[in-house]
Amino acid sequence: MEQYCFxxxxxxxxxxxxxxSSEGELLDKWVVPTVRTDKGKDVLxxxxxxxxxxxxxxxxxxxxxxxxxxxxxxxxxxNGDVLELPxxxxxxxxxxxxxxxxxxxxxxxxxxxxxxxxxxxxxxSGKGFNNMVLVTLGTGVxxxxxxxxxxxxxxxxxxxEIGHLPVGINEEETCGCGKKGCLEQYSSATGIVRLAKxxxxxxxxxxxxxxxxxxxxxxxxxxxxxxxxxALEVVDQACSYLGLALAHVAQVVDPEAFVLGGGVSKAxxxxxxxxxxxxxxxxxxxxxxxxxxxxxxxxxxxxxGCARLVLS
Amino acid sequence: MEQYCFxxxxxxxxxxxxxxSSEGELLDKWVVPTVRTDKGKDVLxxxxxxxxxxxxxxxxxxxxxxxxxxxxxxxxxxNGDVLELPxxxxxxxxxxxxxxxxxxxxxxxxxxxxxxxxxxxxxxSGKGFNNMVLVTLGTGVxxxxxxxxxxxxxxxxxxxEIGHLPVGINEEETCGCGKKGCLEQYSSATGIVRLAKxxxxxxxxxxxxxxxxxxxxxxxxxxxxxxxxxALEVVDQACSYLGLALAHVAQVVDPEAFVLGGGVSKAxxxxxxxxxxxxxxxxxxxxxxxxxxxxxxxxxxxxxGCARLVLS
Numbered sequence: 001m002e003q004y005c006f007x008x009x010x011x012x013x014x015x016x017x018x019x020x021s022s023e024g025e026l027l028d029k030w031v032v033p034t035v036r037t038d039k040g041k042d043v044l045x046x047x048x049x050x051x052x053x054x055x056x057x058x059x060x061x062x063x064x065x066x067x068x069x070x071x072x073x074x075x076x077x078x079n080g081d082v083l084e085l086p087x088x089x090x091x092x093x094x095x096x097x098x099x100x101x102x103x104x105x106x107x108x109x110x111x112x113x114x115x116x117x118x119x120x121x122x123x124x125s126g127k128g129f130n131n132m133v134l135v136t137l138g139t140g141v142x143x144x145x146x147x148x149x150x151x152x153x154x155x156x157x158x159x160x161e162i163g164h165l166p167v168g169i170n171e172e173e174t175c176g177c178g179k180k181g182c183l184e185q186y187s188s189a190t191g192i193v194r195l196a197k198x199x200x201x202x203x204x205x206x207x208x209x210x211x212x213x214x215x216x217x218x219x220x221x222x223x224x225x226x227x228x229x230x231a232l233e234v235v236d237q238a239c240s241y242l243g244l245a246l247a248h249v250a251q252v253v254d255p256e257a258f259v260l261g262g263g264v265s266k267a268x269x270x271x272x273x274x275x276x277x278x279x280x281x282x283x284x285x286x287x288x289x290x291x292x293x294x295x296x297x298x299x300x301x302x303x304x305g306c307a308r309l310v311l312s
Numbered sequence: 313m314e315q316y317c318f319x320x321x322x323x324x325x326x327x328x329x330x331x332x333s334s335e336g337e338l339l340d341k342w343v344v345p346t347v348r349t350d351k352g353k354d355v356l357x358x359x360x361x362x363x364x365x366x367x368x369x370x371x372x373x374x375x376x377x378x379x380x381x382x383x384x385x386x387x388x389x390x391n392g393d394v395l396e397l398p399x400x401x402x403x404x405x406x407x408x409x410x411x412x413x414x415x416x417x418x419x420x421x422x423x424x425x426x427x428x429x430x431x432x433x434x435x436x437s438g439k440g441f442n443n444m445v446l447v448t449l450g451t452g453v454x455x456x457x458x459x460x461x462x463x464x465x466x467x468x469x470x471x472x473e474i475g476h477l478p479v480g481i482n483e484e485e486t487c488g489c490g491k492k493g494c495l496e497q498y499s500s501a502t503g504i505v506r507l508a509k510x511x512x513x514x515x516x517x518x519x520x521x522x523x524x525x526x527x528x529x530x531x532x533x534x535x536x537x538x539x540x541x542x543a544l545e546v547v548d549q550a551c552s553y554l555g556l557a558l559a560h561v562a563q564v565v566d567p568e569a570f571v572l573g574g575g576v577s578k579a580x581x582x583x584x585x586x587x588x589x590x591x592x593x594x595x596x597x598x599x600x601x602x603x604x605x606x607x608x609x610x611x612x613x614x615x616x617g618c619a620r621l622v623l624s
Binding site for chain 2: 179
């Protein structure tokens with residue numbers, strides 16, 4: 001009897017599910033919108049119903065399903081305890097128990113950024129590196145630490161919260177988390193735009209960036225690649241914070257490789273080069289040769305990592 | 313037949329060994345000097361001979377020894393690989409295989425700071441915290457990260473190298489590791505004295521510290537406790553770097569507790585208070601309530617951790 005598993009990545013806007021073979025091959029995938037009702041747990045029911053319907057649709061039996069791996073946008077402890085999911089309007093619960101009851105299947109859960117890291121480590125750019133760190137540079141900055149092939153969730157599920165590493169001294173603006181000087185304020189897509197706008201204001205240098213109606217992180221990287229001086233300065237600045245942050249991460253968990261993901265990572269080699277430029281002088285000799293790679297699974301990293309949770 | 317194990321902490325000046333019951337009770341302990349000859353591996357032979365002689369002395373048989381845990385002053389991979397031990401004049405070798413051949417016993421090895429962390433987690437102040445971090449504030453600053461009861465050694469054994477977290481921006485002096493701005497330059501006993509001397513030079517404030525012929529980190533804390541303004545400033549400064557560094561650590565591995573050890577930790581509550589003062593504003597809300605404790609096993613932490621390596 002063929003065995004399968006599901007990976008389910010629950011996000012603020014969509015629930016993404018993938019059906020995997022027991023060898024970890026992605027066979028099919030679906031997305032349904034996240035419907036936020038008064039009862040946050042409806043999201044879990046929607047996810048459970050999605051799985052149930054796909055099991056029927058594929059003509060499978062529950063005995064053929066090894067389990068369901070679930071990723072959620074908030075801290076999850078190793079035992080499945082979730083303190084709260086403000087995004088979904090949920091308070092304390094054990095997601096593994098709840099979803100297992102709903103589906104009659106074994107459920108393992110993890111934080112979305114952490115499962116994405118596990119996905120990249122298992123089937124993406126991090127393949128072959130038992131110790132790696134994923135940094136997701138999107139609207140915010142997320143991260144996940146994999147040690148000996150497993151997620152480092154930490155005591156409260158806040159392991160890998162790299163976006164809030166305190167790298168900015170003397171920062172005056174406040175991060176979404178309430179602190180000042182978080183990595184996210186400099187190296188997320190939003191952060192890069194912020195730095196660019198500041199640079200445009202403070203500098204009198206000519207720059208193609210001045211001609212744009214609205215400015216995106218992509219514009220900054222595109223112009224930098226064309227040799228625009230001011231854009232290069234902004235890239236250097238954003239990467240100086242990222243390089244410093246990853247130096248801290250390296251001194252704590254010594255990964256073999258850093259994988260850069262999220263929208264900003266589409267910038268490619270220039271992002272790798274400038275980040276390494278600032279990483280290398282900030283780590284011990286033994287850590288200077290660590291690899292920097294661009295993520296390869298895109299938005300599927302999460303469902304891959306979820307599948308890995310139940311297949312490992 | 314009663315079962316036992318040995319914990320052996322190999323340092324630059326002494327080899328410390330402990331005999332433990334299978335329940336982890338320390339039954340006896342010894343120290344012999346580290347003799348550094350041309351052949352660094354003589355140190356391993358000395359350690360092996362020490363074990364052999366203690367087995368005989370205690371009237372035990374090798375069948376009664378579960379194994380030997382060994383701590384060494386350098387990075388050790390999870391598989392026992394050691395890249396180099398400059399302290400002992402050793403190049404690449406696998407310490408577990410070498411010592412196992414010498415003794416005919418199972419050997420597990422770890423970095424000295426990491427095994428000390430494991431010791432404190434198992435039998436010291438970190439007891440009950442499956443996720444904790446030890447910071448050793450001595451001549452230098454060492455550290456060890458314990459996640460789910462196990463050492464986070466990382467890919468090259470450099471996990472927990474907290475002493476070289478890059479916390480000092482614009483530092484002009486160079487750390488022993490060759491970088492500038494390492495935690496060790498501010499929060500080790502040596503670093504605190506350096507900060508105190510700088511403060512005495514730069515400030516015209518009266519201070520009892522000025523009357524001392526030679527200055528130690530202990531003097532700084534003692535004077536601070538008596539209310540000496542300048543000493544308090546130095547304590548605050550040293551702890552600002554430590555608090556910031558531990559904020560970084562928390563964001564990466566989310567420990568339940570930080571245990572402060574080493575000579576400087578004898579300062580006690582004042583060290584905890586000032587470190588937390590600078591830790592709290594630098595971490596996410598979810599991490600603000602983490603515990604800060606003073607280590608309790610002193611120099612025995614290492615042999616306890618070594619024993620734990622073979623008993624877990």
